[in-house]
Amino acid sequence: MEKENLCCNSCHYKLADLPLSCREKFAEFEQELNRQGYWNIALVAYQKTE
Secondary structure, three states: OOOOOOOOOOOEEEEOOOOHHHHHHHHHHHHHHHHOOOOOOOOOOEEEEO
16 A cells, blocks of 8 residues: 655645544543653644645
8 A cells, every 4th residue: 555645735734623522632632642751742633625
């Protein structure tokens, strides 16, 4: 399976418009990573725009 090219000149990305429940899960995952010793990691979601 070929790895998808995530960077292209004709594609544009923006921060994903996620529901509050998803944003809360991101915060929970970040807190769990901190508890496990993974500091300075931020989870960010982007969505492709055309």
